Amino acid sequence: MEETYPVSGGPAKGNDIPPVSYLKWYIPRLKEMREHNLSFSGLQFPWELGSFDDVWKDHRGPGVEDRAMVSEMYGIPVENIHLTHGATQALGIAIASASRGGKVAVEMPSYGPQSQTARILGLETVTVRRIPTRKEWIIDREKWSEVLSEVDLLMICPQLNPVGWTYTEEDREWLVGFCKENDVRIISDEVYSGADRNWKPFFAEGDNCISISSLTKVHGLGQIRYGWMIASEEIIANAENTFHNMAGIMATPVIRVAERIKDRLHEPVDLIEYYREKNLPLLEQALERLGIEWTPPPYGVFGAFRIPGVDTMQMIDTIGKEHGLLAVPGCMFDSGLDEWLRVGWSIDPDSFSKAVKVLESVIITAMDIT
């Protein structure tokens, strides 16, 4: 069977471009509109934004600064920001503008574009992995030092998808220090980090660090494709050139819709905390009854656990489908995660409680527990 997880390797063009198997698998299943949906990695926020007159009409004019919203969010000058259509596009723009042509280390498990885009841009990638523990997944410093010594760029996603845990403080400090000493630039995909009110973005660690994010996950607005990257002025100048070449200019409707929510950015973060308080205990109790060990990550709306002896992709595509359940198998993110399942809790408590009951009975059947 073809791999379902992102793959590293040399530059890839045409037929060699690796698929994002996660999206190929997920989008058709999402369209089935299964009744019990625990697959979301982002918040389902009930935005009601009303209608927009002439939403397509050019928003540009004297004194209009597209980057003002992100500048206020982070308290940084606009010169350190470049807007993009979603974080996915920002990944490519950031790689092109920060690379100096060397190999790229990519952290696994990962969302495909985070670890594969460098290959499409003509660069070779090598893998580094975080190792599972009962809480934070940790850096194997010996292996990472070996790999980081032969690259000039590193792609990371601090709130690791699919498990939702970030680095231990010691690992983060070690990583930043090692990369500075060895002249490695870091591109940090922080689409999930806004759920942590105390999050310190990687760009604040130094000029070799770039942060990427978007309104997709924490703010539940993936539909409008509003993303950004934050970096030194030098790298942002490269990003502008890259963006002009590869994307042109930002779409006006995207900016107009974002403008309408700019004073409400705190509401989704509050809702995430409410969902955690209401929903998480139900999931923890169900997993405890099943004898599955799990500690939820301290922030965000998803986590992942191992169901011993169960191929979770098969489980979701057979018994799961029969029961109208959707959750994401770990095999979409890395090899060796076939028994892992990612579950999200970003839906209303009533729907969540019904879905968790169904999840429990699906797992019981899959584990053949009587």
Ligand SMILES: Cc1ncc(COP(=O)(O)O)c(C=O)c1O
């Ligand atoms: C780590 C990561 N980055 C980015 C994205 C997508 O972000 P956007 O919709 O802003 O392109 C995802 C989506 O699953 C993701 O997991």
